[in-house]
Amino acid sequence: MKNVSTFVDYFYREIKKEKNFLAFIVTGNKPILSEVLLSQLINKQLNEKINQVSKIDILEQIQDSKQKKLFFKINKKRSNSKFLYYDLCIYIGKKENGLYIFENKSSNIKEEISKKSLETITYLKSEDKLIEKIIKENNFPKVPNTKFVLQIISIFGLDWIYKDNFFQKIDYFSTVKAFSDAKQELAKKDSGFNLLLSEYFVSFLSARSNDRNINKIKNIKFYANSESFLNFFDENLESFHLVKLNIGELKFNEAIHRFDSLCMEKNLSIDNNFLDFDFAIQSGSLIL
Amino acid sequence: MINFSDFNKKFKINHIYKNDYIKVHTIFNQEFEYFSKTIFSLNKNLILFKDDDINLKYFLNFFWKFLSICNYLPISFNESSILHEKNKKKDLNELKKILSDSYPGHSNEFNFLVDKYHDFKISTINPFLDGGTDYINNKLNLVLYDGALDLDNKYKFIEKTNFFTKIYNYKFESLSMLNPTVELLQLVAYLDIAHFINVYNFNWFNRDYSNLSLFISSKDTKTLPVNIKYLDFKKPEYTIDNQLKGEIFEEDILLSNDLNDIFLKIESENNEDKNIKDIDLRNKNELEKIRATLVQLSNGKIAFLNNDSMSNQSHDVINISYLGEILIKPRKIDLIKPGEFILFKGDKATSMLEKETLLDDKNANIYYSERKEWKFRLFQELNRLGLDKVIKKIKEFGGRKNISLHNIRYWLYPKSLKARDKETFFSIMKLCGLHNQAETIWINMDKLEKAHRKAGRVIASKIEEIIKKDVKQLKEKGFQEYSLDDEGSGSLEVYKIIEKGKTIKIKSSYTDKPMLLSDL
Numbered sequence: 014m015k016n017v018s019t020f021v022d023y024f025y026r027e028i029k030k031e032k033n034f035l036a037f038i039v040t041g042n043k044p045i046l047s048e049v050l051l052s053q054l055i056n057k058q059l060n061e062k063i064n065q066v067s068k069i070d071i072l073e074q075i076q077d078s079k080q081k082k083l084f085f086k087i088n089k090k091r092s093n094s095k096f097l098y099y100d101l102c103i104y105i106g107k108k109e110n111g112l113y114i115f116e117n118k119s120s121n122i123k124e125e126i127s128k129k130s131l132e133t134i135t136y137l138k139s140e141d142k143l144i145e146k147i148i149k150e151n152n153f154p155k156v157p158n159t160k161f162v163l164q165i166i167s168i169f170g171l172d173w174i175y176k177d178n179f180f181q182k183i184d185y186f187s188t189v190k191a192f193s194d195a196k197q198e199l200a201k202k203d204s205g206f207n208l209l210l211s212e213y214f215v216s217f218l219s220a221r222s223n224d225r226n227i228n229k230i231k232n233i234k235f236y237a238n239s240e241s242f243l244n245f246f247d248e249n250l251e252s253f254h255l256v257k258l259n260i261g262e263l264k265f266n267e268a269i270h271r272f273d274s275l276c277m278e279k280n281l282s283i284d285n286n287f288l289d290f291d292f293a294i295q296s297g298s299l300i301l
Numbered sequence: 302m303i304n305f306s307d308f309n310k311k312f313k314i315n316h317i318y319k320n321d322y323i324k325v326h327t328i329f330n331q332e333f334e335y336f337s338k339t340i341f342s343l344n345k346n347l348i349l350f351k352d353d354d355i356n357l358k359y360f361l362n363f364f365w366k367f368l369s370i371c372n373y374l375p376i377s378f379n380e381s382s383i384l385h386e387k388n389k390k391k392d393l394n395e396l397k398k399i400l401s402d403s404y405p406g407h408s409n410e411f412n413f414l415v416d417k418y419h420d421f422k423i424s425t426i427n428p429f430l431d432g433g434t435d436y437i438n439n440k441l442n443l444v445l446y447d448g449a450l451d452l453d454n455k456y457k458f459i460e461k462t463n464f465f466t467k468i469y470n471y472k473f474e475s476l477s478m479l480n481p482t483v484e485l486l487q488l489v490a491y492l493d494i495a496h497f498i499n500v501y502n503f504n505w506f507n508r509d510y511s512n513l514s515l516f517i518s519s520k521d522t523k524t525l526p527v528n529i530k531y532l533d534f535k536k537p538e539y540t541i542d543n544q545l546k547g548e549i550f551e552e553d554i555l556l557s558n559d560l561n562d563i564f565l566k567i568e569s570e571n572n573e574d575k576n577i578k579d580i581d582l583r584n585k586n587e588l589e590k591i592r593a594t595l596v597q598l599s600n601g602k603i604a605f606l607n608n609d610s611m612s613n614q615s616h617d618v619i620n621i622s623y624l625g626e627i628l629i630k631p632r633k634i635d636l637i638k639p640g641e642f643i644l645f646k647g648d649k650a651t652s653m654l655e656k657e658t659l660l661d662d663k664n665a666n667i668y669y670s671e672r673k674e675w676k677f678r679l680f681q682e683l684n685r686l687g688l689d690k691v692i693k694k695i696k697e698f699g700g701r702k703n704i705s706l707h708n709i710r711y712w713l714y715p716k717s718l719k720a721r722d723k724e725t726f727f728s729i730m731k732l733c734g735l736h737n738q739a740e741t742i743w744i745n746m747d748k749l750e751k752a753h754r755k756a757g758r759v760i761a762s763k764i765e766e767i768i769k770k771d772v773k774q775l776k777e778k779g780f781q782e783y784s785l786d787d788e789g790s791g792s793l794e795v796y797k798i799i800e801k802g803k804t805i806k807i808k809s810s811y812t813d814k815p816m817l818l819s820d821l
Contacts, residue, residue, distance in 0.1 A: 016309035041314050041491035049308045056303060161303070205303045261488020292312035294491055 161205030239268030698728030
């Protein structure tokens with residue numbers, strides 16, 4: 014029997030084949046299981062990215078003048094145990110006594126920073142347009158003050174906040190209450206979940222929402238309950254779908270009925286890796 | 302990064318495919334069953350008036366809510382009523398009067414419900430605990446209830462069924478569920494949060510849990526069904542006293558006979574019969590006799606009620622339910638009590654069953670003549686060969702090995718239809734020279750048996766209808782004769798039991814009819 018992590022591994026392996034597919038799970042109505050799966054899906058993507066990049070050396074970035082970049086420095090006065098606030102800075106140059114001079118656009122002052130204090134600084138490397146936009150709006154980034162966030166920043170800088178193409182967000186469909194309860198519960202175990210399940214990585218839509226403007230980008234679409242599946246699943250949508258139906262929940266019978274018809278029409282994938290998971294009553298995948 | 306390894310174990314649900322994962326216990330409670338069924342039937346009959354009649358709506362909703370507490374919460378009737386009455390606004394007795402005026406046809410039901418509710422209010426019985434298991438306030442067991450109300454703090458290890466939104470970090474030894482719906486049981490069963498699930502169901506809740514396994518019709522996706530064991534509970538004898546009992550007046554006693562004298566007289570006759578030297582004649586006499594219980598009836602009559610082991614040892618008694626409904630019910634003769642009214646089919650009534658059967662099956666006359674024919678032939682063979690040889694022959698022809706005098710007596714009894722097993726019946730037919738027709742007669746007797754059962758039900762309801770009309774007079778007078786139709790073929794006599802005597806062997810022709818001492 015295979016576990017949650019293995020399921021996620023298989024899911025990404027299937028994505029690499031680039032064919033539209035649907036993986037399904039019929040399971041007991043276990044609290045937080047959906048969100049654990051969702052977090053693992055995000056975590057997996059992040060891990061893959063981490064392996065592709067090396068840790069930021071801020072000194073190297075300051076000295077490299079080939080590409081335009083913005084720097085952000087933690088505003089210690091405003092920051093607290095829950096959130097970190099960053100000020101927008103532009104690098105001006107280095108003084109003879111070894112101090113680095115930045116223009117703090119947010120506070121509108123010049124700052125001289127020692128080499129040791131450079132660790133409070135991160136950066137964003139981007140094309141002119143985005144940089145101009147950020148300078149113009151003078152937007153202060155605000156992020157949760159957790160070990161996990163600092164770890165992400167140390168690797169990716171602030172790319173994950175500003176760049177749309179940094180991460181393929183997961184379109185997640187569930188009920189508001191289940192999602193918020195699960196987030197709270199998971200955050201008790203590890204505050205990192207606050208970031209994983211934040212809007213930086215998840216695009217959430219309530220199962221009962223009337224909003225029909227579903228993201229058409231070839232994202233992962235995760236329908237975490239029967240209502241979501243019935244309301245939002247579209248087999249013609251170019252995407253990778255994950256459907257999780259929970260026994261006993263509202264509309265479960267209707268959803269199984271619809272899913273049953275889908276299985277009849279599409280047939281199960283023959284070389285199915287999605288069978289026999291110890292958290293599922295039934296599981297499998299269909300090629301759409 | 303976040304460590305997910307803890308979660309991998311947390312969601313395992315593969316421990317549910319084992320023997321006896323779900324055990325279903327059946328709970329009986331006659332009083333509450335009657336009470337519930339009355340609410341159901343009243344609701345069904347008056348549903349059309351409910352929206353326009355505030356009093357009726359309140360009354361029915363009041364009881365409906367009480368039921369839903371008792372059906373799903375593991376507490377006593379008394380505690381259920383306390384929980385329920387937090388929102389009580391109207392006086393039930395007042396309502397009962399108003400509703401009885403508005404719906405006079407249902408006044409019995411209104412009275413019954415209010416009276417019974419008052420009984421339940423002081424009853425400390427917890428119907429679920431009557432299931433025999435101490436599963437409440439047991440730390441190894443979690444009770445799940447499907448209700449909106451909160452329970453007192455004294456109840457521990459009890460949760461509302463929405464518990465599954467909570468996260469438990471351990472697995473329970475067992476879960477107890479009270480009258481769960483199929484959907485709820487399915488949901489909980491697949492959560493795999495306890496090693497075993499015990500379901501406690503009231504016997505009048507017909508829940509079929511056989512379809513708990515889930516499947517998708519695609520060929521390769523299968524699900525193992527979870528194992529459900531229905532524990533075998535014997536339904537207890539429902540022992541509500543018959544409400545229709547007549548008073549035994551001085552006049553009844555005056556008209557009565559000395560049952561002991563009658564008993565001694567018959568016993569001495571029986572002893573004389575035993576001394577008959579002609580074995581065949583003695584056997585023949587013996588064949589005609591069955592065990593019967595002597596009873597003194599009203600109006601000075603007596604009767605011998607067939608209490609022989611070859612019969613079902615019961616007699617029709619007129620019952621009246623809590624709701625005033627007249628029912629003809631067979632009761633074990635040993636359980637019939639003085640004061641009760643018993644029913645005799647009059648002299649002409651023997652044809653009643655046949656007449657009713659004929660209405661349903663036009664060929665019944667042929668079957669009846671076949672029955673008469675084979676019994677007549679068997680009787681002739683008995684006269685010709687004697688009892689021992691008849692039994693020997695039937696065995697030789699392939700009949701069962703344990704044939705006794707009682708069996709022969711039963712087959713000769715004019716109302717019996719056939720032997721229990723086909724082989725024995727065929728060998729009787731062979732003995733009677735009817736071997737060629739054995740298959741046809743067997744089938745026809747079977748048809749008659751079914752037709753009799755159906756006709757019996759029709760007749761019983763006709764009798765109930767007619768007795769219902771003047772129960773009061775019956776109680777005052779102590780006996781009554783009824784006629785079921787104008788042709789007089791269905792006359793009935795009802796007598797009150799004054800005294801019960803001993804059981805003794807007597808000629809079957811004397812049984813199950815009221816008679817005077819001089820008729821003996």
